[in-house]
Amino acid sequence: MSENYDDPNARRDIHRTSLRPDCESCFGLCCVALPFAASADFAIEKDAGKSCPNLRSDFRCSIHKNLRQQGFKGCTAFDCFGAGQKVSQVTFGGTDWHEDAATARKMYHVFPIMLQLHEMLWYLTEALMLKTSLPIQGELRLALDETERLSQLDPEALMELDVPSHRANVNVLLLRTSERAWAESQHKSDKKRKRINRQGADLMGANLRGADLGGTNLRGAYLIAADLRDADLRAADFIGADLRDADLRGADLTESIFLTQAQISSAKGDAHTKLPHLLSHPTHWSVFGKKINKRTEK
Structure with a gap:
């Protein structure tokens, strides 16, 4: 480089x-070198060094277009x-x-x-x-x-x-x-406060809807299935945070740091979720949004 x-x-x-x-x-290394366990993210269990049964001889995935439907949503979030x-x-x-x-x-x-x-x-x-x-x-x-x-x-x-x-x-x-x-971020803000430290915190399933978490240290935090709808997460540090199935609809993550596409792809969100400029809205978010809208209509 x-x-x-x-x-x-x-x-x-x-x-x-x-x-x-x-x-x-x-050469499809993530489909061979890495192990995965049967779970909500993977439909089957696979040992390290064993080729995934969905990997073709040309190193392409035979179910790439339907990974989430086939129970391999973990693959869609891997980076x-x-x-x-x-x-x-x-x-x-x-x-x-x-x-x-x-x-x-x-x-x-x-x-x-x-x-x-x-x-x-x-x-x-x-x-x-x-x-x-x-x-x-x-x-x-x-x-x-x-x-x-x-x-x-x-x-x-x-x-x-x-x-x-x-x-x-x-x-x-x-x-x-x-x-x-x-x-x-404090220099720019009108409200001066001490930084919130939730490093490594267990926030699985936590109700944080609309919470002011701007600048929070969320390093290594477990945010699995947490409700972060409409939360202010600007300038938060997300390094190593687990965002699997976290609901980020309407959340503001602009200027957040050390947030990766893999973390975003493992979460749920919609068109109103604001992301840092380096990241993009996953395609499955639009599908998730449609399902939510249908439930709301009912």
Whole structure:
């Protein structure tokens, strides 16, 4: 990756290309390397390294258009941050897992590692886009360059990589970015208040409709099936938050930070849900909205 990170427009392009999935350039690694358990998100159980029965020989999904209807909504919310094509085309130079059993085992081992590195690249690139991170952008760029360097290592070196240690170092910078974003939001606001900290909180099924959660630290919070309709979530920190089936209809998530497309795709929302400019409304939201409207009419 040789992009110009000093140019905000270039950083947006990175989000749109290098750090977004390109399934056409991947060997269906998420459908083989990763395990999943039979649940509300997956209709069947699958072990790591075992090919999903829906994966065709050309690495396409045979039920792609009907994943949610067939009980695989977890697949529709998954985002590899571009790790799939990196492993397929760069780390292994276009050699797919069909060709050699030893190569396949390495690919299955490397893919989850690359997934973590690319997730960090996403967060660091987003942090560099924020004007509030200007005082620490030098450190952010160094961390991003180091993360990119690690992602370019050969398979053997990647398998020996101490990812938790590197993630801990990156997280320090992301926390500082989050605090600066909060301070800036307070500077713009008429109402001064202490930041709400709900890091790791169990908010499953919580009634937070219309709640003022602007700037809240929701890192790692469990928001599964929470009612967040019409909630103010501007400038909230969502890194690692679980938003599966959270109801975001009418919620305002503009200027929220470290929110990913995967988190949004796992939630429920409608045309009135306001998202950060890097994210888009999932297609299944329109279907969800129609179902709600029909119930209301009855």
